[in-house]
Amino acid sequence: MTFGATKVDGERTPSTSQRRKLRPLIITMGGARQEYMEQLFATMKNDIETPVFSPGIPSRSLRNRHEFLTTAFEVGLVPNDEWKAIKAAQNDPRYQQHPERFWECLNKVPVKKGRRGSDHDVKLHYSRELWQKAKTLNRGRATLACLLAHLRAMKLCAEGGYDFILEDNVRAPSEECAQRVWEAIDACHECERENKETCHLRYYGFLGSMANLHWVLTTHIARTAFGHESASEEGVEAGGASRATVFPFPITQDFDQSPEDSQDGAEEQQSDNTPLHQSTFGRQKPGGTPIWGAYAYWISQDGLQTLLEALRMDVGAMLWKGKRMRAYVVKPIDKVLPRQIIATLGRSCIHVTTRPAFFRAPMLTSKIHAQWDAEFCNSTEYQMEHSVLSWSDLWLSDTERRVVHRHNQTGEWLTMDELAGLDESEADDQ
Numbered sequence: 001m002t003f004g005a006t007k008v009d010g011e012r013t014p015s016t017s018q019r020r021k022l023r024p025l026i027i028t029m030g031g032a033r034q035e036y037m038e039q040l041f042a043t044m045k046n047d048i049e050t051p052v053f054s055p056g057i058p059s060r061s062l063r064n065r066h067e068f069l070t071t072a073f074e075v076g077l078v079p080n081d082e083w084k085a086i087k088a089a090q091n092d093p094r095y096q097q098h099p100e101r102f103w104e105c106l107n108k109v110p111v112k113k114g115r116r117g118s119d120h121d122v123k124l125h126y127s128r129e130l131w132q133k134a135k136t137l138n139r140g141r142a143t144l145a146c147l148l149a150h151l152r153a154m155k156l157c158a159e160g161g162y163d164f165i166l167e168d169n170v171r172a173p174s175e176e177c178a179q180r181v182w183e184a185i186d187a188c189h190e191c192e193r194e195n196k197e198t199c200h201l202r203y204y205g206f207l208g209s210m211a212n213l214h215w216v217l218t219t220h221i222a223r224t225a226f227g228h229e230s231a232s233e234e235g236v237e238a239g240g241a242s243r244a245t246v247f248p249f250p251i252t253q254d255f256d257q258s259p260e261d262s263q264d265g266a267e268e269q270q271s272d273n274t275p276l277h278q279s280t281f282g283r284q285k286p287g288g289t290p291i292w293g294a295y296a297y298w299i300s301q302d303g304l305q306t307l308l309e310a311l312r313m314d315v316g317a318m319l320w321k322g323k324r325m326r327a328y329v330v331k332p333i334d335k336v337l338p339r340q341i342i343a344t345l346g347r348s349c350i351h352v353t354t355r356p357a358f359f360r361a362p363m364l365t366s367k368i369h370a371q372w373d374a375e376f377c378n379s380t381e382y383q384m385e386h387s388v389l390s391w392s393d394l395w396l397s398d399t400e401r402r403v404v405h406r407h408n409q410t411g412e413w414l415t416m417d418e419l420a421g422l423d424e425s426e427a428d429d430q
Contacts, residue, residue: 016047016178023049023161027153028168029056033364037168040395047178052162054153059145065102066090068134069127075151076308081109082127103128116314126312133319133328143330147318150294150333151308158301164204167295170358171394177357180204183244184353191226191246191351200303200349201341203249205296205358207379208289215286217386220254221247221354244355248347249338250290294334296358303341303349310340355387359394363403363415374413 024041028034034053041051061067073083089095089105106125115122121129137144153165164181173180181204188199208216225247299307311317318336321328338350360380363373384390391404399416407413414422 016182019047019178019182021047021049022163022178022181024051024164024166025054025153025157025160025162026051026166026168027054027056027149029058033168036361036397037166039397040172040174043174043395044172044177051166052156052160054149054156054165057145057149057152059142062134062137062141062145062148065131065135068131071148071152072127072130075148076155077130077151077311078127079112079312082106082125085109086127112312114313117316121315126315129315130319133315133321136327137319137330138327140328140330143332144318147330147333147336150337154299154304154307157299158304162298164296164298166358169361169364170205170295171361171396171400172358173389173393174395175393180244180353180355180357183355184246184351184357187226187243187245187353188351194226195348197346197348198300198302199246199351200300200306200345201249201338201351202246202298203293203296203350203352204298205293205356205360206291206352207293207360207376207383208291209286209375210379210382212286212288212290213379213383213386215255216250216291217383220250220290223257224248225354226351244353246351246353249342249350249352251342251347252288252290254290255286289335291352292332292334293360294332294337295360296356297337299337303345306344307337307340310344311336356383359384359389362391362396362400362407363413364400365415365417373415377407377413 026034026037028037030053037051037053041048057071061071069078069083069086072078073086078086085105085108089102092105095102095105103125106128109125111123111125115126117129124132134141134144150165156162157165163185184202184204188202192199207213225245227245317340318331319328320331341350360376362377362380365373381391384393391401396404399419403414403416403419406419
């Protein structure tokens with residue numbers, strides 16, 4: 001499929017006042033983050049409905065076998081026949097008195113054939129293999145909790161007909177957020193009609209290293225975006241065209257088409273246990289994973305079922321261990337999601353908008369990779385510049401605005417705690 005094979009027509013996208021209200025679904029653990037999201041969407045109430053919140057999953061809950069398997073079943077991973085036997089065994093005195101015999105409850109349940117894995121793994125029931133690998137996690141448990149929380153939200157999205165799934169770490173340009181979403185939807189539908197291929201995964205926001213973003217915005221989009229032939233060079237590169245279009249999700253092999261811009265092939269290779277951000281930040285040239293992030297997207301019912309079927313056939317698609325590694329590591333959701341969709345449905349079914357509607361909040365401490373928060377901000381700032389936006393165009397909390405103001409003055413990104421400590425220090429000096 002070639003996204004750039006046809007031209008987008010010149011019709012203007014209808015104003016949001018002529019549209020139904022968009023329906024958002026937000027993953028959150030509650031608290032201040034949920035309150036901020038409620039305040040953000042209150043500024044867009046004319047175009048977007050009051051958000052519905054999908055509860056996050058506490059990583060500590062995954063330490064307990066019963067809670068872990070319950071969650072895995074609820075999100076669609078554990079097969080029904082295995083779950084019925086597991087559920088019945090939870091209160092069975094035989095297994096309570098002899099917990100080491102618990103998995104005997106599956107003796108009458110056939111092991112699903114055709115699963116991927118080692119000879120030892122595929123002889124186990126799926127739920128047993130999943131638990132035995134997951135229980136060895138330590139720091140990676142938070143990443144697994146994030147993955148499961150997204151699967152839960154995807155299920156709710158598909159069943160409830162929501163327009164997009166968000167993490168509670170995003171901010172948006174209130175005055176044009178809904179318009180940007182609708183433009184992406186319209187461009188996606190035009191692309192589907194022209195190319196006769198259905199979109200199953202659509203991104204309304206994404207990030208990457210500065211080098212990779214520059215490559216995406218100036219090279220990949222200009223070369224592959226749907227209707228790029230009818231857009232001005234400036235509009236395609238900067239996302240500043242009169243309306244958004246979509247482009248195919250970039251993969252590492254795309255760098256091969258721009259050898260003068262990319263890192264050496266050896267440097268592009270990365271193991272599955274390498275965090276996406278670690279594999280891209282610090283590069284002077286594009287390489288590694290081109291873009292990442294699962295903080296603003298939509299997935300179809302077929303896309304979700306395809307993802308779940310792939311994960312049910314291969315625990316290794318989520319939990320992975322190399323030959324020299326002592327413990328399993330978790331593949332993050334923003335790596336699992338596009339990889340499995342592409343492998344089964346093809347790359348052409350994933351669309352990314354050229355004009356993001358959502359951006360990562362400044363210095364909102366990550367629960368998984370806080371060490372990259374400053375780099376996230378730098379990349380986001382660069383991305384907004386190419387989308388004709390700045391921090392002042394986004395809804396931000398008072399503290400976030402102070403963080404941005406401090407950065408504009410000093411060039412330094414402070415965490416919320418560091419800013420609070422600075423305030424205390426300045427107060428003591430007075």
